[in-house]
Each structure stands twice: as C-alpha cells, then as structure tokens.
Amino acid sequence: MMQRRFALAAAGGVLMGALALLAGCASTPVVERFSDIPNGTVGVFTRKSTGSFGSGEARVVWTHGEAQFQGRPVLSTVSPTAGTAYYDPATYGQVASLSPAGVTTATYDPPLGNPWPLSVGRTWTTRHMVVTPQRTLPLEVKGTVEAYEEITVPAGTYKTFRVVTVDSLGERTTVWTAPQSGIMIVRRQIERPASHPLGAGTLEGQLIERRVPR
DSSP, X not given: OHHHHHHHHHHHHHHHHHHHXXXXXXXXXXXXXXXXXXXXXXEEEEEXXXXXXXXXXXXXXXXXEEEEXXXXXXXXEEETTTEEEEEOTTTOOEEXXXXXXXXXXXXXXXXXXXXXXXXXXXXXXXXXEEEOSSOEEEEEEEEEEEEEEEEEETXXXXXXXXXXXXXXXXXXXXXXXXXXXXXXXXXXXXXXXXXXXTOSEEEEEEEEEXXXXX
C-alpha cells in the first residue's frame, strides 16, 4: 500500500511538472513580425551615455514614417537631434543611418537586424558589409533571444523579448523589444570594449513616452 502511495505521488508530481511546462510554453509566443507601426507614431526616450557614445544624459524624440532610400521604399525613424534610421519594410532590419543633417553615415548589407520568427532560445549568426564614408568593413553578429518577459518603463508595461547580440568588433547590445505592441525598442543597453575602433563606451536608453496618431 505504501509503495502504491509513493507511485501515485510520483505520478502526480510528473503530471504537475508537465502541466507547468505546458503552461510555460503556452505563455512564451513565437512572433513572426512586428505589428504595424502607424506613420506619425512618436517615441520619446531617455539616453545616458559614456565614452565613445558621448558623455551625458539627453532626451531623444523619434518619429516613425515612410521614405525612399537609394530608389527603394523604407521605413524611417527620424530625430532632430540623433538623425535618421532607415529600415527594410519586410524585416525591420536597419538599412542605413543618417546624421541630423541628412548625410548618410553608414549602410548595412544585408540589413542589420534580428531574423524572424522570434522565440526564446533562438540563436543566429549573420554577416554584413558596413559602408561608411571612411571605409567598408565586414561585420559578424551573433544573437540570442534570452527571455520573454514583462518589463515596466516610464511609458508603460510591455511584454518583451530580451535579445542579446555581440558583434565582431566586441560591441554587446541588449534590447528589450515588443513586436506585438509595434515597439522596436522599449529598453536598450550597449557596451563597447576598449578594443573597439571607436573606443570604450556605454549607452542606456528607455522609452518614457509613446504617442500613436488617432
């Protein structure tokens, strides 16, 4: 009788463990792409930087829209102080960076971004050519989706994927992205080592306000 009770208890433990595992899987989605981001959506971020990223704290405003770049349609985020970033409409990979004056500072081939779909545990390695006014260099990026978690920033609470990438220059980036809410960056941390061509530095930013056109 005692052995039977132990067997039933063990079976119950296995069942509860399996149910917990299934519940965990059910709460961790596989996301195929970003939800549409309406043109005119404004994201306001705080930015704190050191070293090669500059020194100090700032408030940066980005406005989402559409544009043309080198004869192709792109998505854009435009900031009067930080410049412009162009993205591929299909993948949301970054195509180019421009200065606040509208001068192209870098292009990325293929576009620089995360492969889809996003799911916890996914890893990848991508290779790109980065073209700047000074030089052209190859860049390898290794990425991992570390977690799916809810985080709270001044703009609100969002369900995010925590994505970590490390490139061949040693730059390590952690981004909390909320594709289901149509938010590319909720929070971001970047670290550059002293061996980086631009030198050591850190950058931290988080979303403090988001305005979507009605």
